Amino acid sequence: MAVVIAREVRDGESVGIGVNSPIPAAGALLARHLHAPRVSLRLRGVEDAVPFVGSKEFFDFAQRGRLDLFFLSGIQIDPRGWINLHQAGGRRFPGAFGSAVLYPVVKRVILFRTEHSPRVFVPKLDFVTAAGRPQLVVTPRAVLKPGGDGLLELASWHAGETAQTVRAATGFELRPASGASETRPPSEEELVTLREQVYPELEEGFPEFVRRLSRR
Amino acid sequence: MARFVELEEAAALVPDGCSLGIGRLPPMALVRALLRRGARDLDLVSAPTGGLAEDLLIAAGAVRSLHTSGVDLAEFGLAPNFGRAVEEGSVRVIDSTCPVLLMALQAGASGVSFTPVPGVFGSDLLRERTDWKVIEDPFGDGAEVVLVPAVAPEYSIVHGLRADDEGNLVTTIEFDDRLLVQASRQVVATTEERSADATRSLAADEQLIPAAYLEAIAVAPGGSLPIGCHGRSRDDAAAIREYLDAARDPGRMRVYLDRLLA
Numbered sequence: 001m002a003v004v005i006a007r008e009v010r011d012g013e014s015v016g017i018g019v020n021s022p023i024p025a026a027g028a029l030l031a032r033h034l035h036a037p038r039v040s041l042r043l044r045g046v047e048d049a050v051p052f053v054g055s056k057e058f059f060d061f062a063q064r065g066r067l068d069l070f071f072l073s074g075i076q077i078d079p080r081g082w083i084n085l086h087q088a089g090g091r092r093f094p095g096a097f098g099s100a101v102l103y104p105v106v107k108r109v110i111l112f113r114t115e116h117s118p119r120v121f122v123p124k125l126d127f128v129t130a131a132g133r134p135q136l137v138v139t140p141r142a143v144l145k146p147g148g149d150g151l152l153e154l155a156s157w158h159a160g161e162t163a164q165t166v167r168a169a170t171g172f173e174l175r176p177a178s179g180a181s182e183t184r185p186p187s188e189e190e191l192v193t194l195r196e197q198v199y200p201e202l203e204e205g206f207p208e209f210v211r212r213l214s215r216r
Numbered sequence: 217m218a219r220f221v222e223l224e225e226a227a228a229l230v231p232d233g234c235s236l237g238i239g240r241l242p243p244m245a246l247v248r249a250l251l252r253r254g255a256r257d258l259d260l261v262s263a264p265t266g267g268l269a270e271d272l273l274i275a276a277g278a279v280r281s282l283h284t285s286g287v288d289l290a291e292f293g294l295a296p297n298f299g300r301a302v303e304e305g306s307v308r309v310i311d312s313t314c315p316v317l318l319m320a321l322q323a324g325a326s327g328v329s330f331t332p333v334p335g336v337f338g339s340d341l342l343r344e345r346t347d348w349k350v351i352e353d354p355f356g357d358g359a360e361v362v363l364v365p366a367v368a369p370e371y372s373i374v375h376g377l378r379a380d381d382e383g384n385l386v387t388t389i390e391f392d393d394r395l396l397v398q399a400s401r402q403v404v405a406t407t408e409e410r411s412a413d414a415t416r417s418l419a420a421d422e423q424l425i426p427a428a429y430l431e432a433i434a435v436a437p438g439g440s441l442p443i444g445c446h447g448r449s450r451d452d453a454a455a456i457r458e459y460l461d462a463a464r465d466p467g468r469m470r471v472y473l474d475r476l477l478a
Contacts, residue, residue: 019290044390051420054392055264056322059315063334082338085286086311092302094294095286097265100313101335130313131338208291208453 001112002026002194003186004138005071008110011036013068014050016058016106017043018097022202022209023112024071029198030190045205059098063105070106072099072130073113076122079151079172081111081134081144084125096129103132110134116141118171142166145177153177159185218383218405218430223249226404226434230371233280235259237400239374240391241446242269245439246373246406251276252477261369262287263396264317268443268456271295274307275469276477281308283367285317292456296463311341316364318392324368324399332361372400375439376425377446378414379407383427386415388446397429406436408445421447 005027009015013036017025025043032039042058043049052058061067074083075093083103085096103109109132113120116139137144137152145155154176157166167174186194203210221229227249230236236258238247247269255278260270262284270287273279275297287298301307312320316333323331332353336342342350342362353361374393376385385405387393397403405425410433415424438445442452442459462472 020288022291051389053389053423054318054395055314056318056392056395059318063315086340090303092299092309094288094298095265095284095309095311096313096339096341097286098314100339100341101315101333104335104337128338128340206291207450211453 001114001138001140002030002198003190004143004183005110005112006030006034006190008136009036009039009069012038014040014061014066015042015069016062016067017041017071019044019205020097021071021073021112022206023114024110025202025206026194026198029201030194033193033197034190043205045203046201055098059101062102065105065107067102067106069108069110070102071110071112072103073111074129075120076125077111077113077120077137078122078125080131081137081146081152082125082131083111083129084127085129086127088126099130103130108135111137113137113139115139116166116169118169121170121172123172141169143183144174147175147177151175154180156181156183158183218427219432220383220410221432221434223406223434223436224253226406226432227253227255229402229404229432230255230373233257234370235261237261237263237369237372237396238266238269239263239372239393239396240265241375241388241393242267242440242443243373243375243406243436244269244272244441244443245436246375246404246434247272248477250373251278251473259283261367261372261396262317263321263392264312264314266298267295268459271297271463274298274301275463276473279307281310283310283312283317285312285314289456289460292453292460296460297469300466311344313339313341317367318395320364320367321392321395321399323366325395328366330363330365332363336362367399369396369400370402372396372403374403374405374425375436375445376405376407377422377448378409378411379405379433379435380414381410381412383430383433384415385425385427385430385433386418386422387425389421389423390446394423394425397425400429402431403429405430405433406439407433408437408439408448410435
């Protein structure tokens with residue numbers, strides 16, 4: 001997932017990463033090592049992160065349309081890529097955080113979700129926390145992108161999956177995009193950079209994430 | 217100029233039934249002191265998100281409502297007592313979203329009664345928050361804009377890195393605690409340490425909360441633990457996991473609280 005995200009980061013962009021987004025953080029740092037050295041980051045625990053005063057200054061920056069790329073997730077995600085972070089099946093989840101404003105105002109939003117199942121990708125959300133149009137959706141199984149009508153389509157499936165297995169794991173009808181194919185696998189360079197350079201950089205801001213990786 | 221007081225006296229300054237902002241560098245020692253004095257019926261305000269402090273206050277039954285953009289334990293996952301209390305309906309949650317709650321605090325800090333906010337259209341928050349209004353932007357080209365009421369907590373509690381003898385308090389630029397303080401009518405603070413030259417020089421990632429805003433300060437070394445304190449300590453992961461373990465079951469949570477507050 002981090003490698004797919006890294007490939008979407010463009011050099012010179014301003015990129016914001018939330019405190020609950022270790023995988024996008026890994027992706028953005030990987031991009032900075034490989035093809036986007038001039039990317040500016042708002043990321044906890046990184047020494048040269050933009051020194052905004054408070055999260056308010058960061059949100060103001062985004063609200064004025066200056067933030068190029070941000071990452072959101074959802075307890076539920078619907079066919080348009082709208083997200084629910086509040087409640088599902090009678091259970092209460094944390095809440096919107098910045099999403100209800102950021103989704104509509106940030107230039108590009110990438111959704112990421114570590115579970116790709118019918119209970120996550122649902123036809124209708126129990127609660128619409130934030131509405132917007134994602135650039136793409138990255139999961140452990142696949143990459144989805146909005147088609148011409150704004151509904152998500154299957155752009156690529158990762159090694160070990162097929163178009164059929166991904167569609168079976170999705171709770172709504174998932175058309176294959178034109179040219180849908182297997183995701184380009186991570187290169188040796190991408191994997192080595194991730195392990196040897198990116199994970200140590202994440203230690204300060206995401207110690208639990210790095211601890212879990214090192215136990216695997 | 218702020219008064220320096222003991223921790224228990226600081227907790228006594230915050231009355232039951234007040235609206236209470238909680239700093240994002242969490243004043244955990246002061247929260248525990250509040251619970252030891254049996255605080256009740258608090259209407260919490262996040263700045264703009266909540267974490268362990270809010271979850272603990274809820275677990276102890278001290279909270280009536282919570283105005284927040286979201287509550288979780290960051291890398292440690294969901295806030296169990298928050299989730300359970302909202303599901304049971306024992307705590308009323310007033311949902312917002314970070315930029316909106318921060319702009320509402322800015323309105324409170326600036327002494328105006330409301331503020332326009334961007335975004336939000338398409339979100340069910342707009343339906344749930346019946347106190348938010350949609351009007352035609354009087355300065356725009358016919359577009360609609362959302363207005364939200366100002367947020368100005370009666371009290372706030374914050375934790376800082378160090379204070380000088382006048383009570384000027386240094387905090388991190390990572391959070392919005394200075395804005396929360398500006399918006400609040402009375403503020404009670406704790407600090408890792410006090411020294412005469414505490415505010416003589418600030419690092420690039422620090423900012424000052426002027427003593428003019430503060431009613432009282434208590435010196436509480438390690439006052440954010442088990443949450444790490446910017447540049448001084450990291451999260452005490454073992455202690456947070458122990459909390460989470462207890463929090464999975466209400467009975468075990470009561471035992472945990474009895475031991476914590478003994």
